Amino acid sequence: MLRGKTIVLGISGGIAAYKAATICSKLTGAGANVHVIMTTSATKFITPLTLQTLSKNEVHIDTFDENNPQVVNHINLADAADLILIAPATANTIGKLANGIADDMLSTTLLAATCPIVIAPAMNVHMYEHPAVVHNMNLLAERGALFVDPGTGQLACGYVAKGRLAEPEEIVDAVSNWLSKPQLLAGQSVLVTAGGTIERLDPVRYLTNDSSGKMGFAIAEAARLLGADVTIVAGRTSATPPSGIRLVRVESAEQMLEEVLARYEQANVVIKAAAVADYRPLQRYGQKIKKSGDILHLELERTTDILQTLGESKQDQILVGFAAETEHVDEYALDKLKRKHCDFIVANDVSAEGAGFNGDTNIITIYNKQGIVERLPLLSKAQAAERLMNIVAARLQQIKDDSHDR
Ligand code: CTP
DSSP states (O other): OOTTOEEEEEEOSSGGGGGHHHHHHHHHHTTOEEEEEEOTTGGGTSOHHHHHHHHTSOOBOOTTOOOOTTSOHHHHHHHHOSEEEEEEEOHHHHHHHHHTOOOSHHHHHHHHOOSOEEEEEOOOHHHHHOHHHHHHHHHHHHTTOEEOOOEEEEOTTSOEEEEEOOOHHHHHHHHHHHHHSOOTTTTOEEEEEESBOOEEEETTEEEOOOOOSHHHHHHHHHHHHTTOEEEEEEOBOSSOOOTTSEEEEOOSHHHHHHHHHHHHTTOSEEEEOSBOOSEEESSOOSSOOOOOSSOOOOOEEEOOOHHHHHHHTOSSOEEEEEEEESSOHHHHHHHHHHHTTOSEEEEEETTSTTOSTTSSEEOEEEEETTEEEEEOOSEEHHHHHHHHHHHHHHHHHHHHHHHHHO
16 A cells, blocks of 8 residues: 555654654555655654665755755645654644644644644653643544554653554554545544443442443544544443544433434434443432441333434434344344334344453444344454444445435
């Protein structure tokens, strides 16, 4: 996918700048034409000559270093780029791009660019988690930038924490994937629910389930890679949410219902991957329940079925439900699809090896009203999510084609 592509590699000033040499070398090795822009700070960590030698192109640092009178460098680079990769991206460079500041060659080129932008942040963990940086990253993601999350490990500042630049292979793969993905969901708004809900008994106790949120998060990432505008409404999750995708946190089924309904009308696709409680305590105690006697009886009442509520008021949205079953998977899944007025049901036999809650893999079957659309083998949740989103995108395309024919 990289052969013949023009990639602008922006390097900003952090210790991980030295890894940009490997990234540059891998990109050129895969056939890309790489043009490097360094910030002045980046040149303190790695020399421009290294990058010039590896990219076989002039390295740009100063906006006013216009040595070719035929072109204006930053506009020329922005126009020529199939993709701009910023690796490492410091908090400062991220902040500048989010806020439209153009005061050096890299930030000026970024503002002039209309191509996809991939950002690989690297910084101290407290900087990475600072509300200003989180806000800036969310803003950029909403505008369509793709983030390659930093890894966890030894940071230059001595902390062992999140903030280390992702491995060069991972960054190059993300660039290659982005360039190879047709933007099938461009302009579509996708709402994904993830994780398990929490139903409180008293101020310190609650009922919940084992959902990690991994499947919902993988679906959100897959949708974003296809160009969708994605929002996640998530309950309790143990997996880390993908950075740069709009995330709304909720606790209970009732709160999830509220947040999903508030966004339903604008959504083109809704994917209900969350494990929502079917029952909640009838009474929620204001004070901690004191023990008394050998047996404690709790009364539970039904929660609102969010998927069913959505199905009953469905307009043009594509509605995808999930079914976690332990037996009669096909039969129960198709019944659920009809009862809840879904376009698709994704079912998995949670008793099968590799398909339970919490793991990194899943074995799913996707159904529509006619029956099985696809029975997938054991796949990573990311692969399964990608397949699902391609099926959803194909359905949207089919609806569009049908309306044109009419
Ligand atoms: N769901 C929901 N609201 C609820 C319960 C479930 O939106 N209160 C959604 C889940 O997000 C999932 C789908 O419904 O997409 C399937 O959940 P499940 O609990 O398996 O459905 P039920 O029909 O309640 O299952 P069963 O009949 O097997 O109890």
